Amino acid sequence: MENKKILVLGGAGYIGAHVVSELLKKQYKVLVYDNMSTGQKENLFDKAEFINADILDVSALEKAMDGVDAVIFFAGKKAVGESMLNPELYARNNLVGAVNVLNTMCAKGIKNIIFSSSAAVYGIPQYVPVDEKHPLNPINFYGFTKLETERLLEWYDKLKGIKYAALRYFNAAGYDPDGRVKGREQNPQNLLPIIAEVADGKRKCLQVFGTDYDTPDGTCLRDYIHVNDLATAHVLALEALLDGHDSMTLNLGTGKGVSVKEIVAAAEKFLGRKLPVEYAPRRPGDPAILYAKADRAKQVLGWQPKFVNVDEVVSSFLKKH
Ligand SMILES: NC(=O)c1ccc[n+]([C@@H]2O[C@H](COP(=O)([O-])OP(=O)(O)OC[C@H]3O[C@@H](n4cnc5c(N)ncnc54)[C@H](O)[C@@H]3O)[C@@H](O)[C@H]2O)c1
Numbered sequence: 001m002e003n004k005k006i007l008v009l010g011g012a013g014y015i016g017a018h019v020v021s022e023l024l025k026k027q028y029k030v031l032v033y034d035n036m037s038t039g040q041k042e043n044l045f046d047k048a049e050f051i052n053a054d055i056l057d058v059s060a061l062e063k064a065m066d067g068v069d070a071v072i073f074f075a076g077k078k079a080v081g082e083s084m085l086n087p088e089l090y091a092r093n094n095l096v097g098a099v100n101v102l103n104t105m106c107a108k109g110i111k112n113i114i115f116s117s118s119a120a121v122y123g124i125p126q127y128v129p130v131d132e133k134h135p136l137n138p139i140n141f142y143g144f145t146k147l148e149t150e151r152l153l154e155w156y157d158k159l160k161g162i163k164y165a166a167l168r169y170f171n172a173a174g175y176d177p178d179g180r181v182k183g184r185e186q187n188p189q190n191l192l193p194i195i196a197e198v199a200d201g202k203r204k205c206l207q208v209f210g211t212d213y214d215t216p217d218g219t220c221l222r223d224y225i226h227v228n229d230l231a232t233a234h235v236l237a238l239e240a241l242l243d244g245h246d247s248m249t250l251n252l253g254t255g256k257g258v259s260v261k262e263i264v265a266a267a268e269k270f271l272g273r274k275l276p277v278e279y280a281p282r283r284p285g286d287p288a289i290l291y292a293k294a295d296r297a298k299q300v301l302g303w304q305p306k307f308v309n310v311d312e313v314v315s316s317f318l319k320k321h
Pocket residue numbers: 009010011012013014015016033034035036037038039040053054055056073074075076077078093097116117118119168169170171172173
């Protein structure tokens with residue numbers, strides 16, 4: 001696979017940069033394409049080419065896709081709350097963007113794509129663990145854009161022979177323990193980066209939404225999948241597609257629910273001090289329990305998450321590099 005060239009759309013972002021790092025380790029040629037809206041300079045690698053451009057710019061996409069063997073598609077907006085306030089932005093960026101990517105792949109004869117989907121396609125879980133056959137019923141516009149992109153992928157497979165891996169991430173967490181990825185997320189919306197900001201004194205306190213859920217400690221349970229495990233899964237999915245494997249839709253999670261309080265306790269243990277926490281009422285739309293059944297990824301890709309210990313995930317996130 002050494003000579004294969006991979007175009008990584010959104011490769012300067014949090015998950016994208018971890019995948020680029022893994023691709024470089026495996027000797028792929030990598031072209032990162034990112035408009036740097038949330039991507040970071042520190043996440044760019046000397047060994048990867050870089051184009052600063054938008055997926056809404058079709059002529060830039062056409063140029064970037066010259067000589068490319070496969071596309072990995074991270075570029076997108078991902079803030080659930082923002083998607084409900086500004087659906088136009090999410091429709092344009094995530095949906096028009098996806099159409100541009102697929103149409104340009106057709107024009108350039110590129111047949112393989114890996115797409116960052118999300119557990120948000122399921123909506124409120126009707127049962128846990130959530131497997132890939134769970135009904136698809138997103139409750140926010142962000143999740144809708146992910147589901148519609150999956151549907152586009154299915155049609156472009158049927159009609160144009162594009163083979164895809166739609167990877168439904170649960171809660172991406174952690175940082176590369178070897179410190180290869182340096183950039184920190186700006187204006188984070190997720191628990192761990194918010195804890196990091198509280199630990200650094202950039203935020204006054206951590207708000208925990210809901211302590212009266214029907215869970216062992218009353219706080220929500222989520223499935224925190226380490227970003228290095230996500231990176232490994234992407235490379236395995238890429239290799240499967242390049243080897244002629246059929247399209248696939250896979251959950252990527254650990255299969256274990258971890259509570260907000262457990263994450264806070266792990267952070268406090270790592271930091272050796274208490275964090276300021278404020279307990280707030282439940283937020284509408286937050287399910288009590290959400291975790292994956294990830295057996296299909298194990299069967300199809302032979303993938304197994306390595307970071308299953310909460311302390312490891314949390315410390316890799318909070319460790320200063
Ligand atoms: N982080 C999670 O827990 C999670 C969970 C499920 C799915 N996802 C999906 O995974 C993908 C990557 O997420 P992330 O956490 O790394 O987010 P991120 O914001 O760090 O990365 C997204 C990258 O895409 C770039 N980008 C955005 N719009 C673009 C455009 N129009 N043209 C070119 N580049 C553009 C950004 O600059 C950024 O570098 C997203 O599609 C997200 O929806 C993330």
